[in-house]
Amino acid sequence: MTDPDDPGRQAGATLPTTRLAEWMSAYVAAWASNEPDEIRALFSDDARYRTEPYAEPWVGPEKISDGWLHLADTPGSFTFDWQPLAITDEVSVIQGTTRYATGPVYSNLWVIRFAPDGRASEFTEWWMDQAYEAEADDASTGPAVDHPPPVQ
DSSP, X not given: OEETTEEEEETTOOOHHHHHHHHHHHHHHHHHHOOHHHHHHTEEEEEEEESSTTSOOEEHHHHHHHHHHHTOOOTTSEXXXXXXXXXXXXXXXXXXXXXXXXXXXXXXXXXXEEOTTSSEEEEEEEEXXXXXXXXXXXXXXXXXXXXXXXXX
């Protein structure tokens, strides 16, 4: 049976915008809590998580949770605001801003591919330190200096 409002969608199927909002809410909650079960619940059994576009991925919920907790932020040490840039049934792209209480501010771009059950099957993040962006804006000549990423 199809959804009368969207003939291409099965009745009862979650709309991509709703799925993304629910997944992002769960992701931010897991980020804030560092609870392994909350982290693992976000990802499919074969999920691939990249902390940078060309980084070797963490594969599967256990490895993702282990890697996440190795780089964990202290609960309450950050805020995160986001907005969707693109949403389809299979993939969503979000733009976000992470602000840490200690001062750093990062621009984020995330690409999230979803499994049919709504968990992420692939997650790739790009992050840029806004201090580097400000340096580039302040440069009077030539391109910005190429900086190595900060140690996380």
